[in-house]
Amino acid sequence: MGFLFFMTLVPLQRRIVACRLCPRLVRWREEVARLRKAAFADQVYWGRPVPGFGDSEARLWIVGLAPAAHGANRTGRMFTGDRSGDWLYRALHKAGFANQASSVSRDDGLKLRNAYISAVLRCAPPQNKPLPLERERCRPYLEAELDLLKRMRVILALGGISWDGVLGLLAGRGWVVRPKPKFSHGAEAQVGPYRLLGSYHPSQQNTFTGKLTEPMFDAIFRRAKALVAD
Numbered sequence: 001m002g003f004l005f006f007m008t009l010v011p012l013q014r015r016i017v018a019c020r021l022c023p024r025l026v027r028w029r030e031e032v033a034r035l036r037k038a039a040f041a042d043q044v045y046w047g048r049p050v051p052g053f054g055d056s057e058a059r060l061w062i063v064g065l066a067p068a069a070h071g072a073n074r075t076g077r078m079f080t081g082d083r084s085g086d087w088l089y090r091a092l093h094k095a096g097f098a099n100q101a102s103s104v105s106r107d108d109g110l111k112l113r114n115a116y117i118s119a120v121l122r123c124a125p126p127q128n129k130p131l132p133l134e135r136e137r138c139r140p141y142l143e144a145e146l147d148l149l150k151r152m153r154v155i156l157a158l159g160g161i162s163w164d165g166v167l168g169l170l171a172g173r174g175w176v177v178r179p180k181p182k183f184s185h186g187a188e189a190q191v192g193p194y195r196l197l198g199s200y201h202p203s204q205q206n207t208f209t210g211k212l213t214e215p216m217f218d219a220i221f222r223r224a225k226a227l228v229a230d
Helices: 009-017 023-035 083-095 132-148 160-171 214-229
Strands: 060-064 115-119 154-158 188-191 194-199
Touching: 009 132, 060 160, 083 214, 115 132, 132 160, 154 160, 154 214, 160 188, 160 194, 194 214
Parallel strands: 060 115, 060 154, 154 194
Antiparallel strands: 188 194
């Protein structure tokens, strides 16, 4: 069991927001919040770790990499206020997991149905590249969410780092698959009681180049919806 297994999601979210375990990430997220991007110069940045977001009774758990420096690090909600979030929430809405297709701020009325969104790392990392020790320090928060999302049966990993992070998390519970499932877009693996799905991350690097298209992303969420309903 995770070391925070006794909590409910709300106290866990508060504990995540207060975390200062990684000095490099604390300095970076706070510097970004202080300097701000010109387009958001009039906004007050969140500048803290970003907690998970969604339905506490979710059967689908979406795990990303980390908050974007001028996205979730600005707005305080996962995949909110950046192009990756535009892709994610459009797809979630189309599949029936969200009540609206856009996400611009914490108070924009967005609600998730049967889905919960987290990340391997809760702070925006420099160059979007977390260090192994930083991922390890954040891992207990994923462990706690695994304990608390009691109805969850499908995990969608956005990107290879998230895929490996989820596999490591589940291996820590004794659910090991041999050979290790390889990440690819559309990859699937049964790991213990959970069905793990893989998708390319909806980053601009992937969407602008056509590596990830809307039909490809929509297909992942149709599959997730079918598995959730099974």
